[in-house]
Amino acid sequence: MSAALPPFPKPQEALDAPELLQVGSGAEVDEPCLRADAARNRARLLDAAGRLAAEHGAAALTMEGVAAAASVGKGTVFRRFGDRTGLLAALLDHSERKFQAAILSGPPPLGPGAPPVERLRAFGCALLRRSIDELDLLLAGEPSAERRHTFPPRRFLRSHVALLLREAVPDADTELLSHTLMAYLDAALLHHLTEQCGLPPERVRAGWLDLVARVTRTDPPA
Amino acid sequence: MSAALPPFPKPQEALDAPELLQVGSGAEVDEPCLRADAARNRARLLDAAGRLAAEHGAAALTMEGVAAAASVGKGTVFRRFGDRTGLLAALLDHSERKFQAAILSGPPPLGPGAPPVERLRAFGCALLRRSIDELDLLLAGEPSAERRHTFPPRRFLRSHVALLLREAVPDADTELLSHTLMAYLDAALLHHLTEQCGLPPERVRAGWLDLVARVTRTDPPA
Structure with a gap:
């Protein structure tokens, strides 16, 4: 068994360049274009959803529950997140x-x-x-x-x-x-x-x- | 930040008793009862399947392919492994x-x-x-x-x-x-x-x- 580490090939190092703020869902791609009230509305929905998920688990999270917790209509939650x-x-x-x-x-x-x-x-x-x-x-x-x-x-x-x-x-x-x-x-x-x-x-x-x-x-x- | 490790609680240690030969599929539970020729047949099928998987990948593995590679009828492979x-x-x-x-x-x-x-x-x-x-x-x-x-x-x-x-x-x-x-x-x-x-x-x-x-x-x- 040899303990010598092979040199680090450049191509693999390149894979490692930090990918700043590349988040995964694509759900926020239109965020910069949101009007201020829509952005506030969205943040309120996500805060409500986050609280529900933390309390009851993500498995129990429903669109209806989030709407109720954020005091908005169900349609608002569906319009914002799709499903x-x-x-x-x-x-x-x-x-x-x-x-x-x-x-x-x-x-x-x-x-x-x-x-x-x-x-x-x-x-x-x-x-x-x-x-x-x-x-x-x-x-x-x-x-x-x-x-x-x-x-x-x-x-x-x-x-x-x-x-x-x-x-x-x-x-x-x-x-x-x-x-x-x-x-x-x-x-x-x-x-x-x-x-x-x-x-x-x-x-x-x-x-x-x-x-x-x-x-x-x-x-x-x- | 404290570096002191908490003591190792006994109940968790118990989870760690080696589980010898507890293999996962249950597919071999009847192995001790196999007659010698059936056991040989089974080993031949698995060797053939292993070769095919190594050469072409598991995704390409079919019951028919294994039967052909082991020179047995398709029915034999289905009888032995179900699916x-x-x-x-x-x-x-x-x-x-x-x-x-x-x-x-x-x-x-x-x-x-x-x-x-x-x-x-x-x-x-x-x-x-x-x-x-x-x-x-x-x-x-x-x-x-x-x-x-x-x-x-x-x-x-x-x-x-x-x-x-x-x-x-x-x-x-x-x-x-x-x-x-x-x-x-x-x-x-x-x-x-x-x-x-x-x-x-x-x-x-x-x-x-x-x-x-x-x-x-x-x-x-x-």
Whole structure:
């Protein structure tokens, strides 16, 4: 067995350019054109849908329920999102955008301005918190095996991890290590750990801090 | 942020008892009762199906094709496997059993008798080789997100990794680390790396050796 890492071929590195704000659903492509009241209406619907999903699970989310919770007519919800699948996609997209904004321009250590290992720790802890909150939604919208790793929101997050790893461990195969770190934050695994095995989120969070330390060969945070 | 790992609760540890030879499809439950010629016939069919799947991909596998390749009537293949889904399940099951036998009683370092880190290295390299060969089949048979981590063949392999990790890094949260190592060997990720990104298998293999070294805080093999 040889331990020597092959050189990193350029074409694969090119695949890794961060894809900023390429969110997945396409449900918001017309957002810049929305009139202010329509945009407010849309945000109110998504906030209502997000609250319902967090309280009762995404499986129980209906167009009628969202309309009632936001005090609008059912037709408004259908006009805005098309159908239930469109609503779920818009909901994930909305949360994805907020998370991407926090990474790109929010306060450190999730946002820029902290050392890379500290940003990696904060990234995983924030994503774990968000994913555990939205587990139902993430599982319902999980792409097929063939699309799972090319799905734009995932590519954005994975590229961010690869970028931080290149700063933290420049001599490592950071492409492959970034997939390993992202895999720990996978929704199906989190579902298994927290719901099927009953592990407390705090233990999963400690596991993330430990994994970052091992992967970067640093000490865990004091 | 606290780095202290919570104690490992007993109930979760119990989930982790190795599940020997719990293979997934149930397609072989009557195997001990097969007469010798029926067992030979079955093995011949599975060998033929395995060759066809390796050459043309699992998507192209048909009951008729297997019958022709094994020089038997189509009825024999249907009687033995029920339908195409049954055939695919039996094929994975067959390969799973061979792999489990190699781990439990084959020669070291994949089998017993080598130090744990060496066994981890050998395990991943062997599973990578097998999974890349059977990628089509694994993707076609991938369990849903909810069943992915409770699927018996995966539980067996994950328990094996956890067992080796407990020997190699007894003070770590080996339950969580075993999920991380298994995630690197996931079929959907391997499909992405080797087929969608064009990474050579040798680089993926080197990435495994590097990951084992980081996770166990050891040196990569010389």
